[in-house]
Amino acid sequence: DQQVKQNSPSLSVQEGRISILNCDYTNSMFDYFLWYKKYPAEGPTFLISISSIKDKNEDGRFTVFLNKSAKHLSLHIVPSQPGDSAVYFCAAIGIQGAQKLVFGQGTRLTINP
Amino acid sequence: DGGITQSPKYLFRKEGQNVTLSCEQNLNHDAMYWYRQDPGQGLRLIYYSQIVNDFQKGDIAEGYSVSREKKESFPLTVTSAQKNPTAFYLCASSIRSGGAIYEQYFGPGTRLTVT
Numbered sequence: 001d002q003q004v005k006q007n008s009p010s011l012s013v014q015e016g017r018i019s020i021l022n023c024d025y026t027n028s029m030f031d032y033f034l035w036y037k038k039y040p041a042e043g044p045t046f047l048i049s050i051s052s053i054k055d056k057n058e059d060g061r062f063t064v065f066l067n068k069s070a071k072h073l074s075l076h077i078v079p080s081q082p083g084d085s086a087v088y089f090c091a092a093i094g095i096q097g098a099q100k101l102v103f104g105q106g107t108r109l110t111i112n113p
Numbered sequence: 114d115g116g117i118t119q120s121p122k123y124l125f126r127k128e129g130q131n132v133t134l135s136c137e138q139n140l141n142h143d144a145m146y147w148y149r150q151d152p153g154q155g156l157r158l159i160y161y162s163q164i165v166n167d168f169q170k171g172d173i174a175e176g177y178s179v180s181r182e183k184k185e186s187f188p189l190t191v192t193s194a195q196k197n198p199t200a201f202y203l204c205a206s207s208i209r210s211g212g213a214i215y216e217q218y219f220g221p222g223t224r225l226t227v228t
Contacts, residue, residue, distance in 0.1 A: 006155075043117075043219030106155055
């Protein structure tokens with residue numbers, strides 16, 4: 001039972017354009033969402049997060065949007081840079097209950113020069 | 114420098130042998146986690162510990178064991194009962210999850226190959 005889904009295994013974007021990574025979840029108890037970036041053979045690094053009381057959070061080139069009614073979140077990167085090429089994981093947690101992060105399968109983003 | 118260390122980076126073992134992966138953090142975090150990553154899959158939770166001397170099974174705990182005798186350390190033992198032990202193992206820590214921050218900080222990972 002995949003509670004957090006990233007349906008696009010890969011995405012290719014031209015340098016300077018916008019990258020949009022999508023994530024869907026099924027558990028309505030999730031109320032905090034995070035995005036992580038991962039390079040090969042390294043641990044993931046935290047990128048940006050959003051609480052369910054917000055619908056947008058921005059940090060520099062990165063913006064996360066949350067649509068609670070659709071149980072959907074997206075990460076926008078603009079402008080995309082070659083160093084953004086990595087695997088991006090979305091994750092979700094419910095503040096109540098087990099308080100475990102649940103990760104999606106990841107999307108491999110490739111930025112083309 | 115504060116951070117999470119995992120050693121070794123690469124580990125090779127023969128089938129049937131137990132192996133222990135090290136994870137140490139000096140971030141003064143209460144909670145620690147072990148994940149496994151397989152190609153094309155997300156991170157799957159093996160075990161987690163929210164406080165010293167206490168830990169809980171994650172989603173795929175079979176064939177693994179852990180201990181949490183010190184706040185800084187959370188070693189993972191991959192036993193011979195684990196059917197598919199070859200994977201990339203990631204350790205993480207966070208401020209106790211009952212608090213306001215939920216970001217987990219990850220170590221560099223250990224790639225275990227069992228033949």
